[in-house]
Amino acid sequence: MKVLVPVKRVIDYNVKVRVKADGTGVDLANVKMSMNPFDEIAVEEAIRLKEAGKAEEIVVVSIGVKQAQETLRTALAMGADRAILVTAADDVHTDIEPLAVAKILAKVVEEEQPGLVLCGKQAIDNDMNATGQMLAALLGWSQATFASKVEIDGGAAVVTREVDGGLQTIKSALPAVISVDLRLNEPRYASLPNIMKAKKKPLDEKTAADYGVDVSPRLAIVKTSEPAVRQAGIKVGSVDELVSKLKEVGAI
Amino acid sequence: MAVLLLAEVVNGQLALDAVSKSVSAVASLGDVHVLVAGQGGDAAAAEAATLAGVSKVLFAGDHGFCHTLAEPVAALIVSLSGGYSHIAAAATSDAKNVLPRVAALLDVMILSDVTAVIDADTFERPIYAGNAIQTVKSSDSIKVFTIRTTSFEAAAGGNSAPVEALGTAAETGKSEWIEDKVAASDRPELTSAGIVVSGGRGVGSEESFALIEGLADKLGAAVGASRAAVDSGYAPNDWQVGQTGKVVAPQLYVAVGISGAIQHLAGMKDSKIIVAINKDEEAPIFQVADFGLVADLFDAVPELTSKL
Numbered sequence: 001m002k003v004l005v006p007v008k009r010v011i012d013y014n015v016k017v018r019v020k021a022d023g024t025g026v027d028l029a030n031v032k033m034s035m036n037p038f039d040e041i042a043v044e045e046a047i048r049l050k051e052a053g054k055a056e057e058i059v060v061v062s063i064g065v066k067q068a069q070e071t072l073r074t075a076l077a078m079g080a081d082r083a084i085l086v087t088a089a090d091d092v093h094t095d096i097e098p099l100a101v102a103k104i105l106a107k108v109v110e111e112e113q114p115g116l117v118l119c120g121k122q123a124i125d126n127d128m129n130a131t132g133q134m135l136a137a138l139l140g141w142s143q144a145t146f147a148s149k150v151e152i153d154g155g156a157a158v159v160t161r162e163v164d165g166g167l168q169t170i171k172s173a174l175p176a177v178i179s180v181d182l183r184l185n186e187p188r189y190a191s192l193p194n195i196m197k198a199k200k201k202p203l204d205e206k207t208a209a210d211y212g213v214d215v216s217p218r219l220a221i222v223k224t225s226e227p228a229v230r231q232a233g234i235k236v237g238s239v240d241e242l243v244s245k246l247k248e249v250g251a252i
Numbered sequence: 253m254a255v256l257l258l259a260e261v262v263n264g265q266l267a268l269d270a271v272s273k274s275v276s277a278v279a280s281l282g283d284v285h286v287l288v289a290g291q292g293g294d295a296a297a298a299e300a301a302t303l304a305g306v307s308k309v310l311f312a313g314d315h316g317f318c319h320t321l322a323e324p325v326a327a328l329i330v331s332l333s334g335g336y337s338h339i340a341a342a343a344t345s346d347a348k349n350v351l352p353r354v355a356a357l358l359d360v361m362i363l364s365d366v367t368a369v370i371d372a373d374t375f376e377r378p379i380y381a382g383n384a385i386q387t388v389k390s391s392d393s394i395k396v397f398t399i400r401t402t403s404f405e406a407a408a409g410g411n412s413a414p415v416e417a418l419g420t421a422a423e424t425g426k427s428e429w430i431e432d433k434v435a436a437s438d439r440p441e442l443t444s445a446g447i448v449v450s451g452g453r454g455v456g457s458e459e460s461f462a463l464i465e466g467l468a469d470k471l472g473a474a475v476g477a478s479r480a481a482v483d484s485g486y487a488p489n490d491w492q493v494g495q496t497g498k499v500v501a502p503q504l505y506v507a508v509g510i511s512g513a514i515q516h517l518a519g520m521k522d523s524k525i526i527v528a529i530n531k532d533e534e535a536p537i538f539q540v541a542d543f544g545l546v547a548d549l550f551d552a553v554p555e556l557t558s559k560l
């Protein structure tokens with residue numbers, strides 16, 4: 001079975017986000033960018049499936065600006081076999097919407113015929129939590145979102161999902177789209193020799209136009225603003241003082 | 253203009269807090285029709301009909317809609333979508349599973365975690381773990397979105413909207429439910445509780461988490477946790493508060509042994525009063541806390557519990 005893993009280049013999760021003064025968005029020039037943390041987990045899971053003999057080939061794909069090539073090289077260094085870069089924007093500030101991303105991925109799936117797509121549950125920039133579900137819809141495939149455990153069992157995936165009430169286990173017929181949650185695994189670091197090797201692994205370059213997908217946004221950004229800031233509070237010296245303060249403000 | 257609102261149903265019971273707040277979130281957009289899907293949901297449908305602002309309840313009682321499996325429920329919503337300008341639901345894990353699928357089937361975008369409805373096309377939502385708020389205007393023919401319910405007041409009761417039973421049979425075969433592991437609890441539900449007490453990595457072990465639970469029970473509070481506490485096995489996953497966990501905005505949030513990473517703050521910084529107990533006076537959690545206590549939690553929490 002071939003596994004397709006879409007990976008997104010996003011602002012590093014440790015970077016403090018700054019809203020641009022003119023309200024047009026978030027400043028992404030000269031900030032550290034990394035692979036979306038959820039996607040590292042998806043790549044790791046694909047590698048583990050391959051190591052367990054349940055997958056033969058891992059193809060990673062990224063859609064966005066040409067710099068996403070670095071993200072793909074990271075995935076290749078972790079252990080993916082091959083990469084596809086779909087350039088769909090020139091400006092690093094342009095975010096391709098999940099619907100358009102899903103449409104491009106659906107075309108990639110048509111060409112590559114994977115038995116499984118493993119993606120992250122959400123990208124930490126736009127926090128949409130949508131691409132995997134949208135891809136499954138466009139393909140008419142089953143979907144298993146927010147996975148914290150994945151077992152491939154013949155023609156199906158048995159997936160434990162992190163849901164509001166606790167954990168839910170479902171069995172989804174393959175081919176399927178699985179979106180992964182944080183507790184599925186701990187992704188490995190790429191070793192130096194593997195980073196060197198990754199430079200020689202194949203990376204195909206395509207454009208959104210090659211797939212005939214219109215990536216124009218459906219959502220126009222009217223403005224981006226800073227959230228309301230909380231007033232700094234006070235430090236209390238003792239538990240007694242805490243209790244009396246809480247009573248004063250009527251919190252208890 | 254009418255809105256189709258997918259109701260959150262848990263074990264056959266209407267999730268009243270989530271549904272009543274979503275009803276008021278969409279009230280300005282037109283007639284509100286609430287959809288209850290799943291066998292055994294009769295009582296949930298009847299309860300939804302009592303919410304002020306609901307003009308009709310649709311009840312699809314086929315067994316195949318149970319557990320809100322994405323494939324059949326999305327197909328059901330798409331089959332009903334004809335008369336609606338908006339399709340929405342509270343941003344629960346079920347809705348986040350189903351509604352993006354609905355949107356793609358309708359060839360429209362999804363808007364996740366809407367915190368304000370400006371007009372029929374324009375919505376506010378947090379991005380970057382709540383570090384920026386975006387106002388977006390949709391050009392799609394049908395707007396599909398999930399609602400962050402902590403931003404809205406609950407709709408009142410006292411209504412008696414008609415309930416219409418739908419005979420629609422679920423399409424099956426793609427995914428099958430196997431089991432739920434849900435811990436029963438007498439504590440209030442995390443996302444709607446008036447007080448939340450959360451523990452982090454500083455709590456140190458699953459056994460010590462009893463300290464957090466003891467304080468919570470004294471306050472009649474729900475229990476929350478940081479991701480580090482969940483990852484370390486001190487607390488179950490459904491207690492996680494934050495960017496990738498639950499979003500809460502109680503009257504009082506008590507953070508114990510939690511450093512205050514942005515991903516955690518994303519889930520609790522709209523709480524009315526925040527208390528932080530941490531032994532490190534430099535911990536970032538103190539920057540958002542109304543009342544900070546620099547202390548060892550193993551001394552402070554038992555003392556606090558006994559003095560309440």
Ligand SMILES: Cc1cc2nc3c(=O)[nH]c(=O)nc-3n(C[C@H](O)[C@H](O)[C@H](O)COP(=O)(O)OP(=O)(O)OC[C@H]3O[C@@H](n4cnc5c(N)ncnc54)[C@H](O)[C@@H]3O)c2cc1C
Nearest residue numbers: 261262263264265289290291292293317318319320429432
């Ligand atoms: C939207 C919705 C979601 C629900 N979700 C759950 C849930 O997550 N867990 C739960 O226990 N109850 C759930 N219920 C309640 C459920 O529909 C039944 O009322 C309840 O399961 C009664 O089960 P029973 O075994 O007593 O009887 P019966 O209804 O006679 O059930 C016989 C068997 O059918 C299967 N079954 C029945 N209902 C369901 C169901 N909803 N999903 C899957 N299999 C079912 C079970 O294997 C059960 O043992 C839900 C109801 C609704 C409307």
Ligand SMILES: Cc1cc2nc3c(=O)[nH]c(=O)nc-3n(C[C@H](O)[C@H](O)[C@H](O)COP(=O)(O)OP(=O)(O)OC[C@H]3O[C@@H](n4cnc5c(N)ncnc54)[C@H](O)[C@@H]3O)c2cc1C
Nearest residue numbers: 452453454478479480494495496497509510511516531549
């Ligand atoms: C993509 C992504 C998503 C994430 N999503 C979430 C999320 O949804 N929710 C979330 O919480 N995190 C999330 N995180 C993780 C987040 O970045 C932090 O790692 C996490 O919140 C840290 O948890 P903590 O504060 O419990 O642990 P730590 O940061 O280790 O802090 C422990 C604190 O306990 C204090 N302490 C230790 N011992 C004592 C004592 N005896 N008495 C008093 N204080 C003590 C320490 O001073 C310290 O401040 C996410 C991370 C990523 C990358």
